[in-house]
Structures are given as C-alpha cells and as structure tokens.
Amino acid sequence: MLDVRALTKRYGPLLAVDHVSFTVNRGEVVGYLGPNGSGKSTTVNMVVGLLEPSSGSVAIDGCSQGEDPIAYKRRIGYVPEEPYLYTHLTATEYLTLVGRLRGMPQCRLDRDVPELLRLFLLWDSRYSTMAAYSKGMRLRVLLAAALLHNPDLLVLDEPFSGLDVNASLLFRALIGMFAAEGRMILFSTHRFDMVEKVCSRAVILSEGRLAAEQRISDERAGDSDSLERLFVRVTDQQDFGPIARDILDVIQHA
Amino acid sequence: MIEKVLERPSGLLTRHFFHALFDFGVFSQEGADAFVRVIIGLVSLIISLGLLLVYLYGHKYAALSAALTGAPYAAALLADTTLAIALPMWIVALVTVLVSHSLVPDETDFRVLLPLPIGRRLVFGTKLLALAFFAGLFTVTSHLAITPLVLRISAGRWAMDPPLVGVIAFWIAGSSASMFALFAVVAANGLLHACLPRARVHAATGAMRGMLLGALVLALPLVLALPTQSVALAHGSRLLLLAPPAWFMGVERLLLGHRDAYFIELARLASIGVIAAAAIAFGSYVSLYRRFDRVMLHAFGVSARRVRRRSAMNNPARAAVRDFTAATLRRSALHQGVVIGLASAGLALALNSLLRNGLLAWLAGFEVPRRHILDSITWMPIPLIVILGIAARASCAVPIEPKANWVFRMTEDDASRVDHLHAAERLVTLFAAFVPVALTLPIQWIVAGPRAIVASAMTAVFGLLWAEVLLRGWRRIPFTCSYMPGKHSVAQSTLVGLTVFLIVGSIGSAMEMAALRGTSAWPALAIPAVLSTLVVVLRRRRRVAWRDTPLAFDDELPSDVQVFRLSQ
Numbered sequence: 125m126l127d128v129r130a131l132t133k134r135y136g137p138l139l140a141v142d143h144v145s146f147t148v149n150r151g152e153v154v155g156y157l158g159p160n161g162s163g164k165s166t167t168v169n170m171v172v173g174l175l176e177p178s179s180g181s182v183a184i185d186g187c188s189q190g191e192d193p194i195a196y197k198r199r200i201g202y203v204p205e206e207p208y209l210y211t212h213l214t215a216t217e218y219l220t221l222v223g224r225l226r227g228m229p230q231c232r233l234d235r236d237v238p239e240l241l242r243l244f245l246l247w248d249s250r251y252s253t254m255a256a257y258s259k260g261m262r263l264r265v266l267l268a269a270a271l272l273h274n275p276d277l278l279v280l281d282e283p284f285s286g287l288d289v290n291a292s293l294l295f296r297a298l299i300g301m302f303a304a305e306g307r308m309i310l311f312s313t314h315r316f317d318m319v320e321k322v323c324s325r326a327v328i329l330s331e332g333r334l335a336a337e338q339r340i341s342d343e344r345a346g347d348s349d350s351l352e353r354l355f356v357r358v359t360d361q362q363d364f365g366p367i368a369r370d371i372l373d374v375i376q377h378a
Numbered sequence: 379m380i381e382k383v384l385e386r387p388s389g390l391l392t393r394h395f396f397h398a399l400f401d402f403g404v405f406s407q408e409g410a411d412a413f414v415r416v417i418i419g420l421v422s423l424i425i426s427l428g429l430l431l432v433y434l435y436g437h438k439y440a441a442l443s444a445a446l447t448g449a450p451y452a453a454a455l456l457a458d459t460t461l462a463i464a465l466p467m468w469i470v471a472l473v474t475v476l477v478s479h480s481l482v483p484d485e486t487d488f489r490v491l492l493p494l495p496i497g498r499r500l501v502f503g504t505k506l507l508a509l510a511f512f513a514g515l516f517t518v519t520s521h522l523a524i525t526p527l528v529l530r531i532s533a534g535r536w537a538m539d540p541p542l543v544g545v546i547a548f549w550i551a552g553s554s555a556s557m558f559a560l561f562a563v564v565a566a567n568g569l570l571h572a573c574l575p576r577a578r579v580h581a582a583t584g585a586m587r588g589m590l591l592g593a594l595v596l597a598l599p600l601v602l603a604l605p606t607q608s609v610a611l612a613h614g615s616r617l618l619l620l621a622p623p624a625w626f627m628g629v630e631r632l633l634l635g636h637r638d639a640y641f642i643e644l645a646r647l648a649s650i651g652v653i654a655a656a657a658i659a660f661g662s663y664v665s666l667y668r669r670f671d672r673v674m675l676h677a678f679g680v681s682a683r684r685v686r687r688r689s690a691m692n693n694p695a696r697a698a699v700r701d702f703t704a705a706t707l708r709r710s711a712l713h714q715g716v717v718i719g720l721a722s723a724g725l726a727l728a729l730n731s732l733l734r735n736g737l738l739a740w741l742a743g744f745e746v747p748r749r750h751i752l753d754s755i756t757w758m759p760i761p762l763i764v765i766l767g768i769a770a771r772a773s774c775a776v777p778i779e780p781k782a783n784w785v786f787r788m789t790e791d792d793a794s795r796v797d798h799l800h801a802a803e804r805l806v807t808l809f810a811a812f813v814p815v816a817l818t819l820p821i822q823w824i825v826a827g828p829r830a831i832v833a834s835a836m837t838a839v840f841g842l843l844w845a846e847v848l849l850r851g852w853r854r855i856p857f858t859c860s861y862m863p864g865k866h867s868v869a870q871s872t873l874v875g876l877t878v879f880l881i882v883g884s885i886g887s888a889m890e891m892a893a894l895r896g897t898s899a900w901p902a903l904a905i906p907a908v909l910s911t912l913v914v915v916l917r918r919r920r921r922v923a924w925r926d927t928p929l930a931f932d933d934e935l936p937s938d939v940q941v942f943r944l945s946q
Contacts, residue, residue, distance in 0.1 A: 174787055194791035202788065208781040210702070212709045217701070224698030225789035225798075253709070269785070 131180035155319035158329035201270030207262035395508030428523030448536035457608035464623035466520035551630035561655035568662025595722030724765030767810030811841025
C-alpha cells in the first residue's frame with residue numbers, strides 16, 4: 125500500500141501542498157485530480173522522490189521514502205507530465221540506460237527491451253534518435269521505461285496528453301491489467317472521463333489541500349456527471365458558460 | 379517607426395532567430411542570463427586587447443619612425459595590416475562556427491513556423507538577416523577594437539597615406555575579409571545540408587564544426603605570427619598567396635592606390651574567394667529552400683551496427699553512464715565543440731613549443747642546440763595535459779537536455795554513486811594522461827630514444843595527478859547538471875588559469891627534464907614513484923568523498939559572498 129501522510133511542501137511563504145494524506149491500495153488505480161496550481165505535480169514529485177517534502181511521510185508497504193529512499197525508489201515507475209528525454213539517444217539506448225541505472229542485468233535487458241519496443245509499436249523507429257519522435261512516441265518510450273523493472277507502484281502524470289486513440293486504448297488496457305495483478309497506480313490527470321474509465325477511486329486536491337475522495341464505482345452506478353460536479357463544487361470552480369460566451373463575443377467582434 | 383518594423387512578422391522572426399543564435403539550449407534562465415554576462419565580458423575583453431595592442435605597437439612604430447629609411451616601416455606596415463585584418467576575420471569565423479547549429483532553418487523551425495500563416499521565403503529570409511546582424515555585431519566590434527591600432531601604424535614619419543584614409547581602407551578590406559570568413563563557414567555547412575542524406579547531416583555538420591574549430595584554434599599562432607612575415611610580404615612571397623588575410627591586405631593596398639603586381643594578385647584572389655564563398659553559401663541556401671519539406675520530414679538515424687554493439691559488463695550502473703557519455707560525445711555538436719576547441723588550443727601550444735625550438739629544423743638535419751630540442755619535448759606534454767584535462771572536464775559540465783535528468787535523480791543511491799561518476803573520471807583521466815602520452819611518446823622517442831619511456835611515465839603520472847586536481851569537488855554525472863557560466867569574472871579566471879598553467883608547467887617540465895637528462899637513475903624512478911603514491915592517496919580520498927556526497931544536478935552560484943571591509 126502507498127501511504128501518503130500529512131505531506132506538506134513550502135516554498136518560502138508559499139504553502140504549495142498542505143498536509144495531504146491518502147492511500148493507494150494494492151490492485152487500486154487512484155485518480156489524482158485538481159485544477160492547475162492545486163499542487164498535483166508537487167505532490168507527484170514528492171511521491172516519486174524528486175522533491176523533498178517540508179514535512180510528512182510517504183511509504184510503500186512500510187518502506188519509507190525518508191528512511192530508505194533507495195529501496196523506496198526501486199519500487200516506483202514514473203511517467204512525467206512532459207516527455208523529458210535524452211532525445212539524442214535512440215529508444216533502445218534510452219531503455220537500456222534506464223534499465224542499467226536500475227541495476228537490471230544485461231541479459232534481461234537484451235531480452236525485454238526489443239520486446240517492449242515491438243509491443244509499444246516503436247520497433248520500426250528503433251534506429252532513429254528520439255529527436256525525430258512525436259510526443260505520443262516519446263510517451264510510449266517513457267511508459268516502457270517506467271514498466272521495465274516491473275515496479276510495485278506506477279505514477280502517471282498526465283500520461284494521455286498527446287497519445288493517439290490506439291495508444292490510449294493500449295494504455296487503458298495495460299493500466300487495468302497491471303492493477304489486476306496487485307500493483308498500485310497513482311494517476312494524476314485533468315480528465316474526468318479518463319478517471320471514470322480507468323480509476324477505482326479519485327482524490328481531489330484544491331489549493332494544496334485534500335478537498336474530496338470518492339469511489340468511482342459508486343459514481344459509475346449513479347450519475348455519470350457527478351464526479352465533474354463534485355470537482356466543481358469542492359474546488360470552487362466558477363461557471364464557465366458566461367466566460368465561453370465572452371470569449372466568442374471577443375473573437376466575433378475582432 | 380523602428381517599433382513598427384520590429385512588430386511585423388519579419389521583425390519578430392529576425393529577432394527570434396537572432397536570439398536563437400545565442401541559445402545553445404543547455405542553460406536555465408539563470409544560466410542564460412549568466413551567458414549574456416559572459417558575452418558582454420568577452421566583447422569588453424576584445425576591446426581591451428585592441429587597446430593593449432596599440433600600447434605594444436607604439437614602441438615598435440616609434441622605433442620605425444626613427445629609422446634612417448622608410449623600407450623597414452613599409453615592410454612592417456604590410457605585415458601588421460595583415461594582422462589587423464586577420465584578427466577580426468578570425469573572430470568572425472570562430473563565432474560563426476560556434477553558432478553553425480543555427481545557420482540554416484532546422485526541423486523545429488519547420489514544424490513550428492511553417493504551420494503558421496507565413497511563407498517559407500520569410501523564414502529563410504529572416505534567418506539570413508539574423509545571421510547578417512549577428513556577424514555584423516562581431517565584425518563591427520572587432521574592427522572598432524582594432525581601429526586604434528590601425529590609426530597608430532598608419533601614422534608616422536614614413537607614412538605614405540593619410541591615417542584617416544588608411545582607416546577607411548582598412549574597414550572596407552577588413553569587412554570584406556570578415557564577410558569572406560562568414561560566407562566560407564556558411565557555404566561549408568550549406569553544402570553538407572544540400573548534398574548529404576538527412577540521416578547523415580547531423581553527424582557530418584557536427585564533425586565539420588569540430589574540425590573547423592580545431593583548425594581555427596590551430597591557426598591562431600599562425601595569425602599571431604603574421605607580423606614576423608614582413609620581409610616575405612615585402613618581397614612578394616608566393617607562399618603567402620595561400621593565406622586569406624594577405625589577400626585582403628592586397629585589397630587594402632589597392633584601395634590606397636598602391637598598384638603593385640603582387641597586391642593586384644592578392645586582391646584578385648580575395649575577389650575570387652568572396653564571390654565563390656558567397657555563391658556556394660547562397661546556392662546551398664536556395665537548394666535547401668526548394669526542398670525544405672522533403673529534407674525536414676526525413677528522420678535522423680543512427681547506425682544499426684552501433685546500436686547492436688553491447689558490451690557485457692558486470693556493473694550495469696557504470697555501463698549505463700559510460701554508454702550515455704559516449705553517445706552524447708558522439709552526437710552532440712556542442713560537446714564536441716567544447717572538447718575540440720579547447721583540445722586544439724592545447725595542441726597549438728604544444729606544436730608552438732616544438733616549432734619555436736627548431737625541432738623541425740633538427741629533424742631535417744640542421745644543427746640545433748640539443749638543449750633547445752630537449753626543452754621543447756619536455757615542455758610539449760604540459761599544455762596537452764593541462765588543457766586536454768580541462769577540455770574533458772568542461773565538456774562534462776555542459777548539460778544536455780537538463781530537464782531529462784530526472785531519470786538519474788530517481789536512480790541515485792549511495793552504493794552506485796561512484797559507478798555513476800566513474801564515466802567522468804574515465805574521460806578526464808583519458809584526456810589528461812593517456813592522450814598526452816600517446817601524442818608525445820613518438821616524438822620523445824625520436825629525440826631521446828628509450829629514455830622517452832621514463833619521460834612518458836612521468837607524463838602519465840603527472841596527467842593522473844592533474845586529473846585528481848580537476849576532479850576535486852566534482853559531483854556531476856557527465857552532461858546532467860545544469861550549468862551557469864560567468865560565476866567568476868573572465869579576467870579573474872584568465873589570471874588564475876595562467877598562473878596555474880605556468881606553475882604546473884614549470885614544475886612538470888623540470889621533472890620531465892630531470893628524467894630525460896639525469897645521469898643517475900634515481901630521479902627517473904623516485905619522482906614517478908612519489909607522484910604515483912600521491913595519486914593513489916588522492917584517488918582513494920576522492921572516491922570516499924564521492925560515496926558520501928549526493929550528486930549535483932543543479933549548478934549554483936558561489937555562496938561565499940566577498941565583503942570589502944571598507945569601514946575598517
């Protein structure tokens with residue numbers, strides 16, 4: 125179980141994340157929702173160990189990030205929001221780099237890397253440097269790199285932006301099966317439709333604080349708009365209808 | 379009016395491309411700001427050097443004015459005018475090579491700009507215009523810096539032309555020379571883009587940039603030696619027909635009305651050179667313009683053979699960083715530029731020491747004092763060790779895709795930290811110790827016979843020691859830490875560098891000399907033994923420190939604020 129307790133991040137006087145606590149159980153896909161600037165990415169960066177919390181703790185099955193960061197990070201796979209990659213490398217070289225940095229033996233990399241490239245539809249581009257890849261292709265490389273070492277927890281930060289329909293369907297199926305094998309997935313996104321289709325539970329963040337937690341299965345059984353309505357209510361979102369009208373007025377008068 | 383022009387698409391694009399010429403894509407915002415400070419520092423340095431030249435040449439021309447005849451002055455004027463033309467030419471060529479990654483519109487321009495409602499012609503035109511502004515900036519700055527020197531050498535008792543006319547002729551000839559340098563570099567790049575398949579262009583332009591950078595650095599001693607060619611120029615040397623700065627000196631002389639056959643021939647070569655370089659540059663631009671979409675939509679590739687090559691290694695973390703380092707050095711033009719640019723400076727200094735002490739004459743069978751030959755071969759390894767080591771360290775410090783370093787951040791751990799840093803150790807050691815040995819051993823063998831092995835052992839140990847100095851406090855996986863240039867002032871760094879170089883050079887050279895000339899064997903054995911022990915101790919201490927200290931991924935400004943205690 126991923127156990128996030130009273131996680132807090134301060135940047136001087138700014139409180140970016142304020143005592144956020146939630147859990148992700150084995151076999152669960154948890155959607156992490158929040159408007160821009162609510163502290164989603166900061167939380168994700170602290171969960172994956174890229175950012176040190178000001179206070180609070182994160183642990184996987186009792187293995188605390190603060191006490192044993194190395195053992196903790198070994199159990200995580202991470203797909204960042206922006207596809208930041210070493211684009212002068214080929215996909216094969218990048219996956220081999222990541223696998224070796226994670227201490228995987230060469231024989232396993234020789235077996236798994238080509239196989240993953242085939243399955244992620246990157247085989248034909250294996251000799252091209254990633255500078256020539258589309259955003260969708262780069263995301264597929266990142267997902268392959270995140271899964272390569274068979275992690276216990278997969279952290280996905282907006283993984284569907286830039287993916288084509290086929291790759292999105294593959295991602296969804298993969299996430300479902302990965303969770304069914306007893307792994308944990310933390311899925312940070314803006315998209316309610318994806319959360320409703322993929323996640324079993326949603327955690328909503330607003331202004332750095334935990335605003336709501338909701339089981340998706342309950343939602344699916346009821347009103348399909350209710351997650352969105354819940355989000356609008358707990359994050360104090362304004363009514364966007366008049367703003368949309370104003371935008372159209374501006375461009376039509378131009 | 380100017381604001382209106384700048385706000386037009388052409389003005390905006392020109393500004394965008396102009397700024398892109400200063401952007402190497404490796405700096406954070408703080409790093410980019412620091413880089414601008416470095417550029418300003420360099421421009422100030424160029425102007426200061428110009429003024430320093432005036433001071434140095436003041437004495438020379440005072441003596442020439444006092445001479446009994448005008449012949450020495452006339453000969454010196456030819457050579458010094460050639461130098462005055464060559465220096466701006468060299469600077470413009472150097473900066474054009476440094477920004478050659480942005481000389482022609484690239485794939486990003488293609489994908490970002492062409493979907494916008496602007497034409498291909500505008501993209502190419504504004505790119506050229508930005509390049510013209512960029513080259514113009516350095517041409518004008520360097521000519522301004524040299525103008526006081528030209529004024530000084532054009533005045534005097536034996537001067538044949540009014541100094542002001544001389545300055546105008548210098549500006550016309552010098553600007554033409556700088557334009558020739560610009561066109562030549564653009565033409566070479568344009569030809570590669572136009573002729574090679576897309577998959578090969580990246581590697582080819584990177585390699586050519588490295589070669590040009592190396593050639594320019596190696597040419598600097600030749601440029602600085604131009605004033606010694608006064609007699610050759612005065613006698614119409616045919617050899618100097620091969621030196622482009624001399625062509626433009628011919629143009630300057632013709633502009634001043636000196637219609638000597640030699641000057642006419644030099645000016646003819648200058649005209650042919652400028653026209654040919656400009657024609658090739660524009661031709662390749664037009665060719666690329668016509669098939670831009672086809673060229674850009676063809677993906678980069680790497681050799682399948684190279685991808686398949688995998689070494690079985692017991693230590694995966696070490697192999698990961700080693701292969702990452704090798705791939706980056708193979709493919710990143712910026713890192714190749716840093717290594718080759720600095721390494722060429724070391725090579726130029728080493729060659730200079732050989733030529734100055736008459737090694738070539740000695741090899742050709744002429745009588746040269748043996749002490750001079752020994753001096754040159756004992757000094758030669760020092761600039762190689764010092765500068766090649768610095769080149770390797772500097773290239774490791776420049777990041778590639780700084781935001782992608784999260785993958786290294788996530789996998790950092792105490793146990794494998796030394797393995798992660800091993801690639802930096804390997805690279806610096808290779809450049810500081812093994813390359814100097816490989817380059818100097820054959821020459822030392824020719825001169826000193828088997829004793830050269832002892833000298834090479836000394837070179838190797840000295841290189842290893844220098845590598846330890848360079849790696850002291852090093853905490854970066856190569857190319858993964860952000861970089862902020864300009865943390866120290868250019869003048870301060872230059873002064874410290876020169877002092878270190880002279881001290882290290884003197885000690886190292888003396889030790890090598892002791893190994894080569896000593897009659898007893900003990901200095902040849904004892905000195906390397908002591909130094910080796912020192913290397914082993916330092917290496918152990920460094921590795922212990924590496925294990926205990928977290929890696930650095932963000933460069934920082936020095937935190938120790940220097941306070942002027944003016945009130946005390």
